[in-house]
Amino acid sequence: GESVGLHLPTLSVQEGDNSIINCAYSNSASDYFIWYKQESGKGPQFIIDIRSNMDKRQGQRVTVLLNKTVKHLSLQIAATQPGDSAVYFCAENPGKLTFGQGTILTVHP
């Protein structure tokens, strides 16, 4: 069936490096995508979203890229900080969000 999944379950980076978290989706009808950050013991928090009519969207230190040709979504975090350590999920469609497995990002000082 249709699903949203992540390529890498874990990612370790040094403080100050840039991080890239990837997500593959298979539902070609998806027209809206969201990245969430989940810190330990907390619920997911909205980071950034993108509609399918866009290829790129930037926020504060974060950029989301969408490649509809290969059904791929990525989240780039610039100058990664220890506070960015969390699990990151991509999700599609706000009607009934479907989440991927998640990527654990660990930032080493």
Added chain:
Amino acid sequence: NAGVTQTPKFQVLKTGQSMTLQCAQDMNHEYMSWYRQDPGMGLRLIHYSVGAGITDQGEVPNGYNVSRSTTEDFPLRLLSAAPSQTSVYFCASSLLGTPYGYTFGSGTRLTVV
């Protein structure tokens, strides 16, 4: 403005017991939903509601009931708890059609022994 409030934060049940997980939001959101999160997995949708009096099943509805008598509240009922229902449960809400995604509660950690 408290956002999405879930109670309790932790709960231990014996197999066969029933209980209700509470979820309340004060943002006048039409859409509310329940997810469960198991180790190493993403969030899976249990039930959702697009407004008072309207509920529908998600991906994993078996063993759970919901009702939506008011806009603010969306309780999740476990009818007869099973160890397979040990999980962390998240409630989320949003305005219908919002471009900003969901607001999540802080979760209820449920253990069924």
